[in-house]
Structure formats: structure tokens, C-alpha cells
Amino acid sequence: MARTFDLSPEEKIDWLRTLPFWIVHLLPLAAIYTGHGHWSAWVVMVVLYYARVFFITGGYHRYFSHRSYQMGRVMQFLMALGGTTSFQRGVLWWAAHHRHHHKYSDQPEDVHSPKRGFLWSHMQWFLCKVHFDTRWELIPDFKDNPELKWLNKHEFVPGTLLATAVFFMGYGISGTWLGAAGYCIIGFWLSTILLWHGTFTVNSLAHVFGSRRFATRDTSRNNLLIALLTGGEGWHNNHHHYQASCRQGFYWYEVDMTYYILLAFSKLGLVRNLRQPPERVLNKHLIKKGAADLGMFHAQWERATKALSTMQFKTAEQKKALEDLLASTRAKIDEIARMSHEKAEELLHQQEAEAAS
Numbered sequence: 001m002a003r004t005f006d007l008s009p010e011e012k013i014d015w016l017r018t019l020p021f022w023i024v025h026l027l028p029l030a031a032i033y034t035g036h037g038h039w040s041a042w043v044v045m046v047v048l049y050y051a052r053v054f055f056i057t058g059g060y061h062r063y064f065s066h067r068s069y070q071m072g073r074v075m076q077f078l079m080a081l082g083g084t085t086s087f088q089r090g091v092l093w094w095a096a097h098h099r100h101h102h103k104y105s106d107q108p109e110d111v112h113s114p115k116r117g118f119l120w121s122h123m124q125w126f127l128c129k130v131h132f133d134t135r136w137e138l139i140p141d142f143k144d145n146p147e148l149k150w151l152n153k154h155e156f157v158p159g160t161l162l163a164t165a166v167f168f169m170g171y172g173i174s175g176t177w178l179g180a181a182g183y184c185i186i187g188f189w190l191s192t193i194l195l196w197h198g199t200f201t202v203n204s205l206a207h208v209f210g211s212r213r214f215a216t217r218d219t220s221r222n223n224l225l226i227a228l229l230t231g232g233e234g235w236h237n238n239h240h241h242y243q244a245s246c247r248q249g250f251y252w253y254e255v256d257m258t259y260y261i262l263l264a265f266s267k268l269g270l271v272r273n274l275r276q277p278p279e280r281v282l283n284k285h286l287i288k289k290g291a292a293d294l295g296m297f298h299a300q301w302e303r304a305t306k307a308l309s310t311m312q313f314k315t316a317e318q319k320k321a322l323e324d325l326l327a328s329t330r331a332k333i334d335e336i337a338r339m340s341h342e343k344a345e346e347l348l349h350q351q352e353a354e355a356a357s
């Protein structure tokens with residue numbers, strides 16, 4: 001069912017300012033006319049996709065947003081530079097907004113709360129005025145670094161240079177300007193569009209589809225497909241459970257390409273102190289071991305109570321029926337929680353008595 005949300009004027013899409021974003025989406029259509037220049041444009045597309053997935057995931061996300069490992073100033077700049085070529089706005093803008101997401105995940109303040117619908121959490125949130133500016137108060141650790149501030153401000157420069165390089169590479173290979181244009185559209189722009197939506201999917205679908213291992217206070221999920229497409233970001237429930245960890249796949253079978261690359265970098269001395277999830281964290285708040293999944297409970301309960309206050313009921317009986325259902329569910333939940341508590345206490349006493357005798 002389509003859901004509509006009340007948007008303030010500041011939250012409506014700013015079509016004029018976001019025009020380049022929409023034009024880029026139409027660019028691949030031009031390849032019908034230009035062609036792809038040369039088959040190797042498709043190789044460039046895949047390489048640029050995964051290379052920049054790494055810079056966004058390993059740089060923008062795991063380093064600048066979460067400080068989950070350390071590196072020197074030159075390396076830090078290079079990671080930021082690589083991420084900026086993906087046209088996902090400035091590194092400090094990105095990291096500050098992401099910190100805000102973790103601080104308020106799934107609450108009304110959350111910048112891309114999945115509760116406001118797929119489109120909002122996927123991309124509408126950054127296409128509106130209210131989220132255009134960098135939240136400097138959330139990024140005090142980097143806000144005085146001149147080279148990062150420069151990159152943050154001139155966010156279009158690195159991507160434009162890379163696109164130009166791909167264009168001339170296309171000219172060198174195809175020998176025609178039309179071929180160069182096609183090469184650039186496929187190699188650079190199609191790769192950029194796919195990278196955008198891969199990244200946005202972590203904010204939208206990784207809060208909707210997948211399984212939950214930890215009872216976090218949000219609706220984050222673990223999803224293998226998203227992890228494969230985003231260099232390990234699909235282990236989003238793990239990540240919300242323990243954001244400080246450099247690795248997001250907590251077990252060997254949870255594929256996390258970004259972590260493997262960072263591990264190789266650490267062996268080469270390029271980065272250091274990759275933070276791991278401690279054993280006590282891996283065993284905490286496990287749903288399998290009975291932790292109450294309050295994140296999902298809140299999300300579902302909120303939806304049900306919201307329906308009660310916003311739905312148009314045809315008859316008073318209909319409204320009464322829903323009210324009664326919610327009240328009886330509430331009472332049952334209280335009852336079950338009380339019973340579980342009593343049972344646990346009883347077993348504990350039994351054990352203590354056995355140990356004492």
C-alpha cells in the first residue's frame with residue numbers, strides 16, 4: 001500500500017538544485033546513439049564501481065563516519081579523494097549525516113528513517129533543502145582539517161576529473177569523439193549511477209529486507225545480496241549493533257570485501273588498528289537467545305497505533321474493534337513478559353537451592 005507522509009516545504013525535492021542528479025540518470029539512454037566506444041568500457045564500469053564502493057564503504061563510512069581504524073594524513077586524504085569521485089557530496093557532509101542516522105536511527109529525527117517510506121530513505125532525504133548543508137557540529141574531529149574541508153567544498157572536482165580521464169581514454173581506444181562519449185557514459189556514468197543506488201540501498205532496503213541477529217533499537221537487517229553489491233555493507237544489523245567495528249561481517253561466512261582490503265592494507269602498513277567486535281559484543285542482545293526485539297516491536301507497534309489515530313473509520317464499531325485489539329495485545333505482551341520473568345526467577349532460585357544443598 002502506498003503511504004504518504006506530510007512533508008514540510010523544506011523537505012520537498014528541490015528540482016532545480018538537483019537537476020544534475022536527474023540528468024545523469026538519463027545519460028545512459030544517450031548510449032543508444034553513441035554506442036559504448038569499445039567493449040572495455042564495460043570493464044571500466046565494473047572496476048570503477050567496485051573501486052569506488054571501497055572508497056565509500058572503507059573511507060566515507062567506516063573511517064570518516066565511524067573512526068573504526070586509523071591511518072595517516074596522506075592516506076586519509078587519498079581515501080576521501082577516492083570517495084569524492086563518486087559524486088555523493090562532500091566527505092564531511094556524508095559522514096556528519098551518517099553519524100546523525102546512527103544517533104537517531106529509526107526515530108522521527110533520523111535523516112533517512114525507513115519509517116517515512118522507501119523513496120524518502122533511499123534518496124528523497126538528500127534531494128531536499130533541509131539536508132543540503134554539512135552538519136559541522138557532528139564532525140568536530142575533522143572540521144579543522146584544511147585539505148578535507150577543501151574537498152568537502154569542491155565536491156565536484158575529483159569526479160569531473162575522473163570522468164574526463166575516462167572520456168580521453170575512450171578517445172584513445174575508439175579514435176572518435178562519439179566513441180569517447182559512449183565510453184565515458186558506460187565506463188564512468190553508468191558505474192556512478194549503479195554506485196549511487198547501491199549505496200542508497202543500505203539506507204533503504206537494509207532496513208527492510210533480511211534477517212536480524214541482534215535486538216537493536218532500529219529495524220536494520222543482515223542481507224547477503226546487499227553485502228555482495230556494496231562491499232560488505234549488507235551486514236547492517238551487525239553494524240547497528242556495534243558501529244565501532246571495522247569489519248561488518250562478524251563471521252567468516254559473512255562476506256565483507258571492504259574489510260579484506262583494509263586487512264591487506266594493514267599488512268602493508270597503510271592503515272592500522274582495525275577495530276574488531278569483542279567476544280562480549282558478539283554474545284550480547286542475541287534474538288536467538290531470547291533478547292526482546294524491541295526495534296521491530298517499536299516499528300510495528302508505532303504503525304498500528306498510527307493507523308488508529310489517522311485512519312478514517314466508517315463506523316464507530318470498526319474503530320472500537322481496532323482499539324480493543326491493540327489493548328488486548330498490549331495486555332498479552334505484559335502478561336507474557338511477566339510470566340517469562342517469573343519463570344526465569346523460579347529457575348534461578350531452584351539452581352541456587354541445588355547449589356547450596
Ligand SMILES: [Zn+2]
Nearest residue numbers: 065098102243
Ligand atoms: Zn554506519
Ligand SMILES: [Zn+2]
Nearest residue numbers: 105203220236
Ligand atoms: Zn542504518
